[in-house]
Every structure is written in structure tokens, then in C-alpha cells.
Amino acid sequence: MEGATASCIFCQIATKSASTTLLHSDDKVVAFQDINPSAFRHFLVIPVEHIPTVNDLQKRDEDYSLVNHMLNVGKTLLHQDAPQSKEYRFGFHRPPFNSVDHLHLHCLALPFIPRWKHVKYMSLGHHGFVEAGQLLEKIKPS
16 A cells, blocks of 8 residues: 555554444545544545645645545445435545544534534634535646
């Protein structure tokens, strides 16, 4: 696995060397429940390839395609598991607010539990949380 690091917990999950139950797995991404959920449903979708953060993504077809695939997997899982939710959020934390240096898409079926957790998923200008759709616009190849 390109760029994988032995110390990265998400690399361990992606290579199935950690005992995490996967909700989805294909050649590009894996998905699983967040260990510390912030909402009614909270899944993470991560690339199999080690990409540290959103700052490492560029305006390239392969990056755009990857993020789009991550979003589609997340939407499919949440709509299957929490169809009754009226609101969903999909996005990424930007450094220095990311907890793990391995790109991961937060897929949230609201409400936030407890309610104050919404603070972790606010956009703070060029910091904080970036919605998946906004990131896709930013990295869309010309």
C-alpha cells in the first residue's frame, strides 16, 4: 500500500490489520463507524492509500474522483442505515483540527448527540470543517 505508515491507525484499518468492523470495502476506500460518534449515525470513509490531509489533495482527476467516490459511499451507507434522518452532513476536518493524519470523510446523520458536538463541524474560514461539496469544487480539474 503506497505511503502506508505502520503507526497510522487508519492504514491499519484499511489493510484490515485492525479489528474494526467494515461497513464497506473496495479497492479505493473502506468505511466504518466512528469510535467516538458525534451524531445519531457517524461513519468515516477513508482511502486505502495513505493521504495525510485535505491539504494534500490537488486539482487532479484522481483526487477529484477519490473524494467523489468517498462521498458516494458515505451517502449510500447513511441513506441505507438512517433513512429517517432529515439532515446529513459530509465533510473533512482541516489541519490543525483533524485528529488523525489520514484523510477521512465524516458522514453524519443528524441530530448531533450531544447537541454541542455541532461545534466540531463548523467552518472557520480556511480552518475547521469543509463540506465535501465545497472541497470537490476546490479540487475540480479545470
